[in-house]
Amino acid sequence: MSYAIGIDLGTSNSTAAIYRKGKVESIPIDGKKLMPSVVSIKDSGEILTGQKAKARLYIDPENSVSSSKRNIGNPGVSYNIQGNKFTPVDIAKEILLKIKKEASSYLGEDIKEAVITIPAYFTEDQRKATKVAGEQAGFKVLRLLPEPTAAAIAYGMDKEKDQTIAVYDLGGGTFDVSILKVEGNNFRVLAVDGDSELGGDDFDEAIFLEILSRIKLTSKIANSLQETRARQQLKEAVEQAKVELSESEVADITIPDFMGTHIDEELDRDTYNQLIASFINQTIYKTEDAIKQAGLTVRDISRVILVGGSTRNTIVREIVAKRVKQPFIADNVDEVVAQGAAIMAANLFSPEDSGVPIEIKDVQPHTLGVGLIFEKYEVMPLIKKNSTLPCAAGTIGSSLEKFQPSVLMSVYRTEYTEPKEKDKLGQLLLPINPRPHLVNIVILFELDIDGVLKLSSSEVNDASPLYKEFLKNNQLNIELVKRMEERGELEFEAVEININK
Helix, strand or coil, X not given: CCCEEEXXXXXXXXXXXXXXXXXXXXCCECCECCEECEEEECCCCCEEECHHHHHHHHHCHHHEEECHHHHCCCCCCCEEECCEEECHXXXXXXXXXXXXXXXHXXXXXXXXXXXXXXXXXXXXXXXXXXXXXXXXXXXXXXXXXXXXXXXXXXXXXXXXXXXXXXXXXXXXXXXXXXXXXXXXXXXXXXXXXXXXXXXXXXXXHHHHHHHHHHHHHHCXXXXXXXXXXXXXXXXXXXXXXXXXXXXXXXXXXXXXXXXXXXXXXXXXXXXXXXXXXXXXHHHHHHHHHHHHHCCCCHHHCCEEEEECHHHHCHHHHHHHHHHCCCEEECCCCCCHHHHHHHHHHHHHHCHHHHCCCCEEECEECCCEEEXXXXXXXXXXXXXXXXXXXXXXXXXXXXXXXXXXXEEEEEEEEXXXXXXXXXXXXXXXXXXXXXXXXXXXXXXXXXXXXXXXXXXXXXXXXXXXXXXXXXXHHCCCCHHHHHHHHHCCCCCCEXXXXXCCC
């Protein structure tokens, strides 16, 4: 029997799962449920992934990469490993290749299809980069599923009571919060928020800087931390201390031989909590804002679900309980996202056999707009943040001058009206017939469920019912646009902008 799997491609760790015979099970990778998201390349050219690669972070940090998910989709980031250039997509591909190999061995067949999870607040270029990595690893990517939605599926499947839930997902490198309405096996996302550069790695860095400040005061060896190997040695000790503080009041950070010096520092939980409190507060602000964006109050939330390894921190659970609501804490916070993805994969791959009818209505996490000149050049929002997918919206503008031969339209992803080059996603140049008057231009955005934006544009005359209705209501009638296009009354030029570019 053929299968499709669910994959949680994480910043610190990655996991995979399969839904079969009515149950979800984690797929072991090198005999463990969690695989470190680390890649290392030996002098021989052999590529190591997972636990073996993590073991080389200390002995060969220059040729090892961790936490690359934070940079995926950023064309300005690359890693020089053994004299070769690797992008974050290349690193993700190697991690996914390892998962594919282990899953195929475990299930006894070549696994070719998967649902891969992504942070809900990933930008479109980050989403596209993740999909490319999956395809390069040999997967047909059935869907990119937001991590909080995957967690909600794993939690909410077959629950008889309708609920409004908040999924608080704090991983190693990212934070997401999604507000969902769960009605049976129907999952409707109401609002999302998050920060793709906030997670447990920041907690590690806070401890690292605290210990660094103590070292400067006591041993005068701060300059040694410029040595990559020494830095990694201290980072590993810091990471272990963080894990210990989830269960203990005090953790020791001890390195017997650190650049010729003995390090023996004690970190208590109160100090640790103070170090990371600002990060936790940021996640609470995002959570409160998402609830507000959904048109709800905290009292409307049936349950808060904690997901991600960083939610094991006691202070996270305490602050969520105090500021939002007493959270539900799963036993498998590291696995639940992959398990939800596995359920979704079964539903998409073989819906007649899976017995898992799932309906998901997702949202666009960022506002998309077009650059127009009013009193000055600014961005007019067309598809707003948290619009349910798929969706369409548009407007009517005009040329700037008489006898103008073309109009250039630019698409932006931004919550602000001020256009910035970094927010520009693409352009469409529309040829128009030069006329002794200004020409009206229909601008149409159509966004599909995979985040591919179709930008279409056409001339429209003053006598058109579409133009008259727009003047009256200041709103573009999408249904009328489609009817006029079918009748040949509008001749669109179009371009697909993989806002996942």
